[in-house]
Every structure is written in C-alpha cells, then in structure tokens.
Amino acid sequence: MIRVAGPDGFELAESARLGTGGAEANVAIGLARLGHDAAWLGRVGDDELGARVRRQLRAEGVETHAVTDREAPTGLMLKDASHPERTVVRFYRAGSAGSRLAPADLDRLRIADAAWLHVTGIPLALSASAADAVLGAVDIARAHGVGVSFDVNHRARLWDYPTAVPRYREVVSRADVVFGGDDELGAVVGVDGAPGSPAELARAVLALGPTEAVLKRGARGAGVATPAGWEWRDAVPVAVADTVGAGDAFVAGYLSARLEGRAPGAALDRAVRAGAAACRHPGDWEGALRAADLDPVEGDPVLR
Template identity: 55%
Template sequence: MTGARIVTLGETMGLLAATTVGHLQHVPHMALGIGGAESNVAVALARLGTPVTWIGRVGADSVGDRVVRELTAEGIDVRAVRDSGAPTGLMLKERLPGGAVRVWYYRAGAAGSRLAPEDIDARLVGGVRLLHVTGITPALGESAAAAVSYAVDVARAHGVTVSVDVNYRSALWPPERAAPALRDLVARADLVFAGDDEAALVTGCEPTARTPDELAAALTALGPATAVIKLGAEGALALVDGALHHRAAVPVRVVDPVGAGDAFVGAYLSELVAGADVKQRLDTAALAGALLCTVPGDWEGMPTRAALDGWTGVSDVLR
C-alpha cells in the first residue's frame, strides 16, 4: 500500500433523506442511504482514480451492511470493524421550504464512537502517501479521539503527510472544549482545511476580525505548511509555503449543498498526491464541490474525471 494511496477514518452512518420538500412531520416517505464526512471524501477520491482506504466501525446490523456494501461498490478498500455491542449511527435529512437543508444526528453511543486505536492498522497507515482525518471523529468520544491521535502519530512517525479538515460540529461539542482539541490536531498536520468560522475557532480569533488571508496565516502559524480556507459561494484560498492562491467559486444551480466541502477536499487531495500544482488543485476542487451541489445526496454526485473534463458550464441535452 504505497504510492498515491490515501487512508481516511471516521464514522459513516445510515442516512434517511426526505424525498419531498417539507418539514419531517409532514413528509410521508424517506429514502435510505449512507453518509459520513470521511467516507464522502473517500468516494470523491475513488471516483477521481486515487486509491483510498476507509477505516471505520459499524454495527453488526443491516445499516452497517449497507455502509460496507456501498463503499465497497465505489472501489474503496473498506476496513470496517463490525461491532455487535452498538448500532450503526443514523442521521435524518429534511429539505426545508425555501431551499435550506437540515440534518438531525442520532449517533450517541453508536458504533462509530467506539472506534479505537486497535482498529487502526499501523502498517497500512505507515505505508501510504497521505492520512486524512477530520475534527468530527475526536468529538465522538474518548475512544474515537484516541484512534485519531494514534493514526496521526503513526503517520508522522513514518513521514506520511497528515491532512486535517476541521469540520467543527457544534451539536457534538461546545466551542470551549472543541477549540483546544482541534488546535492540537491542526498543529500536528501538514495540511489543514477549514471554513473561515472554523479557522477563527481554532486560532482564537474573532470571525470578523481577520480576513480569510489572515486566518490562513494564523492556521499555518500553528504548524501546517498549507492552509486551505473554504469560503462557499466566495470560493477558496490556499496558503502554501507562504504563498497565497485564490480561487473563485464555480456558479451552479444548487440542489443539495451537503457534501460539497467533502467533494472539494477529496478533489484537492487527489490532485495533491498526483503531483499537481496549487492552481490545478484549487481548480479541480472548486469544480468538484460545485458539481456535487447539483445532485441530491451527500456523495452520490461526486464527479468522475470524465465528468470534470466534460463540464461545459451549460445545461445541454446530451444525445
């Protein structure tokens, strides 16, 4: 497992998504799928041709079967521990009137929170090109936090690049607990992704007191050589070895924005391990994130290389 392979780890849950617009109390049907930030990134990587392994823990239940089946079908090397003592977590997605999307999580005590250091294959992690983790997993509990820390330690000991997406979830932990833990994780990374609000949380800045450029600099001051700030409709910027690079967003008609950040990260990492320069990384990431937003679902719309190469920017009928 060498070369361009990437390893990621974290919780993937069952996803029940409303099939029509409206509050859940009025929606008659929901569709079953799966979702999780790290596995979303893994799907993005696999579809772009980058070898990827996902490590996680799911329940010994039918939803866990669904997680393993879907990720395996995407060409991901799945290393899933089946936990008979805890269920696979669930999340519910509703499409609110006006276009907003709300997600409800039911993950406390679920199998993903019981991910442990012994679930991590040190030989695997130590022999790949890059390890990608997020700030979600450490928030799930002490065991999951220890698993992330162990994986990062192994990667650093073997010279493996460590990528961190801050991915702060206020529903999982308050900012006063999250900030020091996330700051420590970022300080051990080579590359960090964050929204401007997340960068402010990690660096202790007021969100409106610093420009995105200044927030990127504050992140790299913690240790990473590269900081990428995701700005949604305003695009993105990367501070790489002291040089700033800006990228405008790609305008599209948004259908479902959930997972756009994961598409962006996956595409950036795919280009990184392929040896692309910063401009190409940002160009591919911006387009991947935009195209993901045009398809319902957290990961179903992750583009392939062919989709990226064939994108014209117009809604043509293809015959």
C-alpha cells in the first residue's frame, strides 16, 4: 500500500512524505537487502499509486507480482508522527485492491519451487477471498515441502481476537515458524489460559504444530522456543526514530539467518539487530539492514 507520513500531523499539515509500506512487502525488502531472492504477491489499483508500489519493490530487488485491479484503488496508510515517542497509524484498505486478493492470483507465484513461504495474519482479515489465498498458498507450500512462517500481525481495527483466532490457528497448525507478541501468541493459545512466562507462552505455541515459536517483545527483547529449548536475547538499545516496520525487519533478519542454515539462536541475534536498525529510521523499511551491514563496525550496537 501507499504510505503517507505526516511529521506534523494531518489536521493542519501542508505537506507529507509519500512512500510505500505493508508488512509482507517490508519483509520481502528486508530479505532482498540481506542477499536473498524474494518474491512478493499482492494487488494494487490501476492508478499512479499502484505504479509506485510496483516500482519501489522492484527497485529494492524484489520479484514483484502485483496484480493490477481495475475495479479498486491502491490501499492507503497514514502515519501521524506528530506525537512525541509514538506514531499513530491509520489504514484505509476496506474495498482496496489488496483486499481483493484471490486464490487465482497464486498462479503467478512459483510456490512449489521456493525455499520458503512467509505470510501474515493481515490478509486473513481483509476479505474471504484474501484469506482463501493465504490458506491456499500455505497448502501448496506444505504439499511441496516448502517451509512456512506466519507472523500473526493482529490488527485490532480490522477484527477482534474471538473472530480472528480460529483463522490464525488454521495457519499456525500448518506453519514451521510462528512470530508474535505477547497478546498475539496468548490469544492463539487461549487468552484465558495463556501461560505466564515468555518461555511457557512460546512453548504452548509449539504444541499447536510449529517447530519454532518466536516471541517479539520490542524494547524488552525477544525469544525463541524450539523442541531443543528456549533462548532469549535482549533488545539492542538505539535512539528510536520510528518503531513502525521494526517487527517486519526483525522477521526478515530471523528468516534470512535460518535460510542460511544458522541455528535459531543465531537467527535471533540477527533479528534483534535488524529490528533495532529499522527503529533508527522514520520509514517502514528504509532502515532495513543490508548484507554489508552484517560486518562489524566498532562502537555501533547494531552493526557489530
């Protein structure tokens, strides 16, 4: 979707910064920057904003499969950065091209030949056809031995947990790696009976089928549970410009390391660095690490 960022708010602002955003696209860009071949599938409108989305993704090295929808506009996201230490985000995607994603669109992707498939919970909330497309993609991946990761990415403005959880569990049960925050993973395993400690919460997710459950806690750090045990990493302290997109950068960092054959603990190391790097930039993906950034830089807590 298109991102419009207003550093002075929108009520009286006379200018704003135009860019692109979207969780799945952010992860694809993050993976491409870290040296992996990444492909993205989505829908955009037959408009100038849709053309910008396609151009931006391709410029970042992402194989872009953007279905042009002539009956719906490109989705929109407004970022109000006028509030100290917090960014207010509003989405305008009901009836957008992205909400009209459908199983037939999957023919554009070579899922069976991929090394990995990453999906989020956002399309599950957008429409029945978008949800069917996500589940269809996951089923194709599973049928061909392709790894699957799922970032819950709950959007309370789109639906509530009682409505969302059954859909989330459909994907969680088919996924190899699941990402989520405390509330998200707690909802997936059962809000009323969610375990108290981070390790117990993540292990409860494993009981639903995945082999790795990654708990994202922002500035409090992150952990991963596997059948071999639990590992924790503190967050990397940085001066924060904007936290939007940090979770997607974290996911890209984690998946990039796992795709390289690194252990979950090493993947967690890279993930917290990638998430911290994203926080230092006001854009959603513009601060994502590149492969060259993984080399040590003396005195930098991220590039070390």
